[in-house]
Amino acid sequence: MILVALLAWPFVAGIAAWIVGRRRPEAARWVSVLAMGAGLVAVIVEWALKAPDFALAGHGPFVASVHVPWVPQLGISFFLAADGFSLLMVTLCYAIGLLAVLSSWREVTERVGFFHFMLLWTIAALVGVFTALDLFLFYFLFEMMLVPMYFLIAIWGHERRVYAAIKFFLFTQIGGLLMLVSILALYVIHGRQTGVYTFDYLRLLGTHLSLATATWLMLGFFAAFAVKLPAVPLHTWLPDAHTQAPTAGSLVLAALLIKIGAYGMIRFMVPLFPHAAFHAAPVFMGLAVLGILYGAILAFAQRDLKRLVAYTSVSHMGFVLLAIFAWNTLALQGAVLEIVCHAFSTGALFAIVGLMQERLHTRDMEKMGGLWLTAPRMGAMTLVFALASLGLPVLGNFVAEFLILIGTWPVSEPATVLAAFGLVAATVYSLWIVQRVFQGRETPAAIMPDLTLREAGMLAAMAATLLWLGVYPQPILNTVRPGLAALQRVAVRTTAAPTSAAAALLHTGDRSPDAAAPSSEEPR
């Protein structure tokens, strides 16, 4: 039931924020902060309580689940379940949600209640996306989130917000609809084979498909997730949407929304169509490397600071895509760590750009320079996150990218080498930010107040998280390992088809975690 509560809570809080916000804008902010804070505490408590389960991994991969029929005629059920990976993503949702509310404290002054309503509903749909195991429910929430996000960009964004919002909406929509066609085709094929028409992910896992069919269906899923991630060449919505969105929107986009692409590939695409996915892996790894390098090169070319940060996302997500198709323990753990670390490092950079825009009313780097003199705290913070972004040891991103590269090496040496060049490029553009904005000649127009206590606290929390992940990522890895291991058993990279035993093993773990027998073949 905790999952239902975690899903429903932001919906309810969002409505509350809207209602109180009609009279007093400040109240809407406080309601949202309290709601996100309370949710974060709840999910961390849940995590702490389940931590022994993860350590022992004796209860099957799913630690909590809800399964209620929804539209029985079509085999649709309200099926939420969380393994360590999902729980981690839900925690991230609440943490980023809290930061997003805090970061828009000053920035958003119009229709404040409505803003928080939209923000919290986005978070709610995200929580659902990361826990839904019914494909219909997953798609339902996946699409539903577009509307509040679209409003966030279109109403509170910057100068070209309408263009960016519609582009974002259209790209995601066409990818999503292609995925819907794939989902329904899988549903029909599975129904014809077994006589059971269902959208239950765990039942669909073992569907027997010919390679050609599986490839077409996989491409439908890939369309949706590659747009989200984004993978080159479907990335063009991202720089616009990230740049034009308000800070909270950029934060949610960069830290959570694009992670759906990675999550969806790991949870749904590869396990549902392992044969087809690994067959096509060289192509996708090529796209990943292309994304890493292309994103990095385009990042150089930007004058708009926010756009620069947006392009670094394209580059970082290339690493995640690479890891997914390497599909081994190290690479997948690296991917998950990258998801978390990127959320904080890039999220923080977006927050900083937002703070600068509030103060300077520009994002143009040509008009900045020498800001360290007037805003040393902000400069120091930017330096920390820039270093995280370039993969400096001690900070989380290093561990993540290191794991990814180690994991990818045995699968494809050329891809690993080329991807490593991405790290070099990252060093250049990250230092470039600090160089151009905070060092150099002081521009008279660019004098601004330094960080306030709220802002500094927010950024310090993010920096501390990155430091923790860089020094001691073990809790995260322990949490996600059983879930990832189960997925790896379903989709074994070397062999053609999943063994039915693996699917069956996953089965016993889902519905009643307490009743499931401890599995004997958990990896270390």
Add this chain to the structure above:
Amino acid sequence: MKAGDIITLLPFIALTLSAVIVMVAGTFHTSHRLTVGLTLGGLAWTGAMLAVTASRSGRQVTDLLLLDDYTLFFIGLLVLTTAGVVLISYGYLEAREEHPHDYYTLLLLATLGGVALVASTHFASFFLGLEVLSVSLYTLIAYPRSRASFIEAAVKYLILAAATAAFLLFGMALVYAELGTMSLSTLATLHVAGGGAAATSLLISGFALIIVGIGFKLGVVPFHMWTPDIYQGAPAPVTAFVATVSKGAMVALLLRYYRQIGVIPHDTVWIIFAAIAAASMIAGNLLALLQSNVKRLLAYSSIAHLGYVLVALLAIGRTAAVAVVFYLVAYFVTTLGAFGVVAELSGAGDGEAEELDDYRGLATRRPFLAATFAISLFSLAGIPLTAGFLGKFYVIDAGAGSRLWWLLIVLVASSTIGLYYYTRVVVAMYVRQPVELPEGSPAATLAAPTARSTIAAVLAAVTALVFVLGIYPSPLIRLLEHVVAGLP
């Protein structure tokens, strides 16, 4: 005709008598409110009589009409929708101080035509139903005298509808000449399309001409030319009626006989319908991109929506039939909402609020109206939580079940284009600052509260329904599965 048939026919009798009562009451200078009350009472009476018919065993009345559960469901749907249109019309006409007794008589007669169309099992009843519907519509479109455009639209509709009626009649004559029967159910047993009867050129031309007649009524490409002009020119409540009852009745008839005739997939007839569906989806959505007039935009979008319905129609299996009807219900509910907003926003002015500029900044001026419209538009675009989403989901499900991949790709691509123009309206309402509306512009005026309350009630009801159907569709699906069980 047996005596018992009279009882079976009670819904028809109730509807006809209601029209007569409203007409007679009108001669006594009754108030607008009383007329509306009588009209709604008549519709409620018709609805109640459905229960009587449902309890009868023999439902075929002469060769002409069949009142099985499928027909009864559609009568209920059409009657409910008409009730919504009546309530919207009350607010709309009250604000314009028309003398609208005959308007309601005509509305009831048009509904009778639609109902007869759904129940028809014979060319005669098919044609009579269609003509009762069309002739009532000519007058309804021109009814409010405040604007010349209404008359222009009515004349356009008159000429085109009369011409296609002639096509239809000629097609029927050709089929009769060849097969010697006018009964649709006999035709169905001959398996015409399935190659049971020799496909002579007379027969083929006959069916082609009938398809022209049906296509015109549905407003699908290439018979769609009238749609934008009529949607724009007609008064908003009448447009809502044309978009829902008039098209829906024809879809109901088409679904029944398309299935009875047993069209073989990838056969000639099938390919014709597939081409019509694909062309409607593409042309409807592309042409809607160019519109700055909201009513024209909705007209083109309706062309595309009928294309989606045809995709489900072409699919085989029980689910596909449910998909057609479910989509239709979702579309009815959503369309009523959208045109209700147009009617409400038109206030008491001479014209109507139909330009995109009239909707600029609506979210700040009238937040609830803007929210209702946005929800309707998102439902038309098929966004989750709304009825339109489940409708589209059902259609894709039906298509995937029958492997209509190319049609589904067209559907996906064109409905993404569709999303663009729906969001344009949403952007106008939520993002743009309101423009200073010129003095006397319809969107700047407000009708009296009494007039607005009925429209508000309809809008609240359909918005609630949009969400209910989008979140908890199980009861409706159960009902529809029962309703289509009689179809082959």
